[in-house]
Amino acid sequence: MKKILSVIMLGVAMFTFAQDKVINYNQLPQNSQQFVNKYFGAKQVGSVLLDDDFFSKEYKVYLANGTKVEFDGDGSWKEVDGNRNTIPTGFVPAKITNYVKRSFPNTKIIKVEKDNNSIEAKLNNGLEVKFDRNGNFVKIDD
Structure with a gap:
């Protein structure tokens, strides 16, 4: 005891x-x-x-x-959260920023978070776009 x-x-x-x-x-x-x-x-x-x-x-x-x-x-860095405001993306892998610009041309990244296996970008339209550690698209969460 x-x-x-x-x-x-x-x-x-x-x-x-x-x-x-x-x-x-x-x-x-x-x-x-x-x-x-x-x-x-x-x-x-x-x-x-x-x-x-x-x-x-x-x-x-x-x-x-x-x-x-x-x-x-x-x-x-682990996470950058703009609190609904656009954040700079120079530290985000170009593969990810290019995907977002191409697939969602009128949106901006307002949050990005990385862990050992993935990177997630939240957009100002409410979507969350997930990528693997190498910046390859995985899925979209809404």
Whole structure:
């Protein structure tokens, strides 16, 4: 019984300490800072949060215009969410941006998210277009 209680208390303690912490922009990994500077400009940064839960790190950058940019612990981008506004796409594989321009000529990308296996682009018409890691079209969700 004591072991079970100890495990539960450890879990609660880890959950309690796994909260976002406000950090300075210059505490972001260098490649994250370069990404923000290149595509948004450092002057647009409103706040930066670090989510460190003992198992993984994640950085969240909130821009003045409402855009959120998420980075993994290594500083690689994971998600850019324009909060219904168009986002820059220079970091998105050209295969994806070309597909969107060709297939949906009057739409813009407002969110892009990547994981180990896929990249998903959300368009301002409500569609979500999924691609494999190499930028090949997989499917459309609406």
